[in-house]
Amino acid sequence: xxxxxxxxxxxxxxxxxxxxxxxxxxxxxxxxxxxxxxxxxxxxxxxxxxxxxxxxxxxxxxxxxxxxxxxxxxxxxxxxxxxxxxxxxxxxxxxxxxxxxxxxxxxxxxxxxxxxxxxxxxxxxxxxxxxxxxx
Amino acid sequence: xxxxxxxxxxxxxxxxxxxxxxxxxxxxxxxxxxxxxxxxxxxxxxxxxxxxxxxxxxxxxxxxxxxxxxxxxxxxxxxxxxxxxxxxxxxxxxxxxxxxxxxxxxxxxxxxxxxxxxxxxxxxxxxxxxxxxxxxxxxxxxxxxxxxxxxxxxxxxxxxxxxxxxxxxxxxxxxxxxxxxxxxxxxxxxxxxxxxxxxxxxxxxxx
Ligand SMILES: Nc1ncnc2c1ncn2[C@@H]1O[C@H](COP(=O)(O)OP(=O)(O)OP(=O)(O)O)[C@@H](O)[C@H]1O
Ligand SMILES: [Mg+2]
Numbered sequence: 001x002x003x004x005x006x007x008x009x010x011x012x013x014x015x016x017x018x019x020x021x022x023x024x025x026x027x028x029x030x031x032x033x034x035x036x037x038x039x040x041x042x043x044x045x046x047x048x049x050x051x052x053x054x055x056x057x058x059x060x061x062x063x064x065x066x067x068x069x070x071x072x073x074x075x076x077x078x079x080x081x082x083x084x085x086x087x088x089x090x091x092x093x094x095x096x097x098x099x100x101x102x103x104x105x106x107x108x109x110x111x112x113x114x115x116x117x118x119x120x121x122x123x124x125x126x127x128x129x130x131x132x133x134x135x
Numbered sequence: 136x137x138x139x140x141x142x143x144x145x146x147x148x149x150x151x152x153x154x155x156x157x158x159x160x161x162x163x164x165x166x167x168x169x170x171x172x173x174x175x176x177x178x179x180x181x182x183x184x185x186x187x188x189x190x191x192x193x194x195x196x197x198x199x200x201x202x203x204x205x206x207x208x209x210x211x212x213x214x215x216x217x218x219x220x221x222x223x224x225x226x227x228x229x230x231x232x233x234x235x236x237x238x239x240x241x242x243x244x245x246x247x248x249x250x251x252x253x254x255x256x257x258x259x260x261x262x263x264x265x266x267x268x269x270x271x272x273x274x275x276x277x278x279x280x281x282x283x284x285x286x287x288x289x290x291x292x293x294x295x296x297x298x299x300x301x302x303x304x305x306x307x308x309x310x311x312x313x314x315x316x317x318x319x320x321x322x323x324x325x326x327x328x329x330x331x332x333x334x335x336x337x338x339x340x341x342x
Contacts, residue, residue: 043173043208046216047201069309073213073251077204 002111002120003030003056006104007049007066007075011036017065017101021108029112030056031104044070049078054088061092061117063124065104092117096124103127138190143338144199145185148178150334151327158330161323165310169209170323177207177215193227196220210308211324214248214261221247234276234285241269241289252307259305259317261324268293268332286336293329300325 004021008014014035022031034052037043049064056062066075072095079093094117096103103124110123137145151158151174158171181202189195200219204212221243229236245265249255256266271292275285300322308324310317 037206037208041208042169044212045205045208046213047205070208070210070213073210074204077213077217077251081204 001028001030001058001114002060002117003032003058003062004104004107004111004120005032005034005049005052005056005062005064006100007044007052007064007071008033008035008100009042009044009067009069009071011040013067017104020101021104024105024112025108026112029108030058031108031111032056044074046074046077046081049075050081050085053078053082053091053093057088057091061094063107063111063117063120064093064095065098065100065107065124066095067100094121096121098124098127102130137187138195140190140192140195141185141187143335144195145182146338147331147334148182150330151175151178154327154330158323158327161321161326162309164320165305165313165317166323167209167309170211170327173207173209173211174215174327177203177212180206190230191227192229192232193223193225196226197223210252211261211327213251214324217247217251218244232282234280234282237282237285238269238273238276241265241272245269254307257303258307259300259303259310259322259325260307261322261328263300263303263322264293264296264325264328264332267296267299268328283336283339286332286339290329290332290336293325293332297321297325297329 006014006017014033018031018033032052032055034049037045053062064075066072075095082088082091106127107120107124110120155171155175159168162168162170181199184202185195185198196219200216204216222240225240225243254260254262256262268289272285272289275288304315305311305317
């Protein structure tokens with residue numbers, strides 16, 4: 001099953017989004033919140049993200065959901081660190097180009113139903129065009 | 136005895152930590168008021184973790200890059216972290232640096248920052264200090280100047296680059312949310328890059 005990592009500058013934001021997305025997911029989904037720095041302060045840490053990606057992988061790849069700015073850059077850095085990490089260079093990771101909260105909910109539903117990494121990313125990215133107010 | 140490369144990085148760390156409040160104030164104007172806090176946190180951690188007696192410049196730069204990637208926390212973390220890692224590659228196995236090595240290192244740093252941040256010159260980022268600095272360094276090198284003179288030229292051009300960031304709109308990073316309101320303020324990352332270059336220059340001059 002594809003795993004999901006939620007990256008945010010804020011620990012609380014990442015955990016809150018994880019909580020919401022996990023409600024929609026089956027019990028087998030690996031969905032990891034990776035928010036803030038090791039000491040709890042606001043920010044992103046490429047190495048913490050790298051570890052979260054490893055934890056989320058069960059062999060079918062990982063969908064990374066990211067917030068802004070360094071959320072993206074640190075996740076890209078983490079993916080590069082994995083490529084150079086001999087024990088984990090085979091882990092497939094993709095970043096979804098999607099709003100982090102809505103995209104995480106869609107990705108959780110998709111991953112739980114056994115979709116491939118491509119399909120999970122597509123589901124997350126569909127959230128980009130989701131209308132909230134229907135007239 | 137501490138290696139030269141360790142001494143040089145600890146000089147950079149001292150200057151950055153000394154300027155923590157200044158950099159944070161600059162980031163308060165056009166960002167989220169954390170650049171100095173981020174940079175000081177990263178360099179404080181680096182000072183504690185770097186091997187003091189390792190003389191392979193590449194090895195020490197690589198370690199510094201790994202620490203900054205992880206401990207800075209903001210965009211400047213992956214950016215400076217990547218810069219150090221690229222510099223490490225260019226300096227791998229070396230224990231002394233020539234004028235030509237300096238060129239190669241600066242070139243690698245710029246490539247790394249561009250790749251990581253997807254920015255170009257003129258977007259009000261650290262690149263607006265580093266790229267002119269690199270060009271001036273190369274011009275001085277090509278004119279046969281010695282390392283200290285090349286670094287002087289680099290710092291002078293980088294300082295002009297920082298001034299130039301006051302006149303342009305930010306199109307990358309947090310400051311881009313401000314659009315035109317970012318005009319009139321100097322970029323925090325360009326400023327920390329200038330401080331870094333000046334620290335290196337001053338350290339070389341004091342040798
Ligand atoms: N895409 C980029 N390319 C190059 N430099 C950048 C980019 N984005 C930001 N910067 C530089 O980083 C500096 C800001 O660093 P700082 O440590 O404050 O990160 P931040 O913007 O607060 O990070 P975050 O994205 O986590 O909010 C800017 O002044 C700019 O020089
Ligand atoms: Mg900032």
